[in-house]
Amino acid sequence: MAISTRGRYGVRALLAIVKANGPLSTAHISKLEDISLPYLEQIFNKLKRAGIVRAKRGAQGGYLLSRSADTISVGEIIGILDGPVKFSQCHHPDHEEECEKRDICASRRFWSDLENDVNSKLHKTSLQDLKNIETGLIEKVQAHDGETNLLRS
Amino acid sequence: MAISTRGRYGVRALLAIVKANGPLSTAHISKLEDISLPYLEQIFNKLKRAGIVRAKRGAQGGYLLSRSADTISVGEIIGILDGPVKFSQCHHPDHEEECEKRDICASRRFWSDLENDVNSKLHKTSLQDLKNIETGLIEKVQAHDGETNLLRS
DNA sequence: GGCAATCTTGACAGAGTCGCTAAGGATTGT
DNA sequence: ACAATCCTTAGCGACTCTGTCAAGATTGCC
16 A cells, blocks of 8 residues: 555665676675565565566576666556555545545545656656666765865865 | 545545535534544544644534635645655654665655655645635536536437 | 533554564575 | 575564544533
């Protein structure tokens, strides 16, 4: 229903793989991202069954993305790990008890719109986008460090 | 943390008061909006302590808004009933364990941005806005009914 | 004043989820 | 063979969600 640590851990773990550019074991990711190892394995289990990720077993093995980073969205990852993002129930098609005020309910309309906004952003942002954001942030920090160095000298 | 039924019920209940234009008892709201009466009382308890709503006791009593409908936002209601909306923890000032990657973490940045978007929408929308949306929806339905009537005749 | 309507408070409880641990088995590369 | 790694299942403590139940206090109205 909501976005929980499981989903966020998953995003961070996959982003770590993107940055690593090669198979990365759960043990490594656990250290890099400071996430409990068994919990991480549970997460990758789901990601694998969903086809997001491939496992390479044995020594020097680990997980790799099964698709390119720009085709995997944050929304897809969250959907797999936390389920669909819902702010309300009554506007979903699978909601059996049809409300007779359906078409004239402002609350329903409001939550439905909000949910669409969030899902849209979630699905528009890919792992590749996150990687790009990260390199941007790093450059910014380095530039700032350069400035302070100038001031110090 | 997330937006739950408690918050959404609260919004609907307050919207019912706005539409009623006068004190509305929890018993009435319970029937109008099909919400469990004791649960609703629990909700109004919180709303009253937060100063959103005034109680008029005795016969013909009920609850009224203590401010005008355009100064009460959905965000404020949700904040009172469900707590602040958070998609992630690590970017909040009150989060004690400061992460050293704080300034270069793309995930953190992403969740923080998303949260801002949602909170902005939540706080920009007032009860009055919801009422306006509702009258808009009703007019639409009536217009549509008119059309079908024309077709039938 | 008496009564009924209404608000007020607090305890509690069943179900489910979250975040995580534990233990061991299966598969592969070297 | 052996070690690294993945894979599976089970359980568990804390918490939240969504209410229910039971009384008590206050007020309006006749």
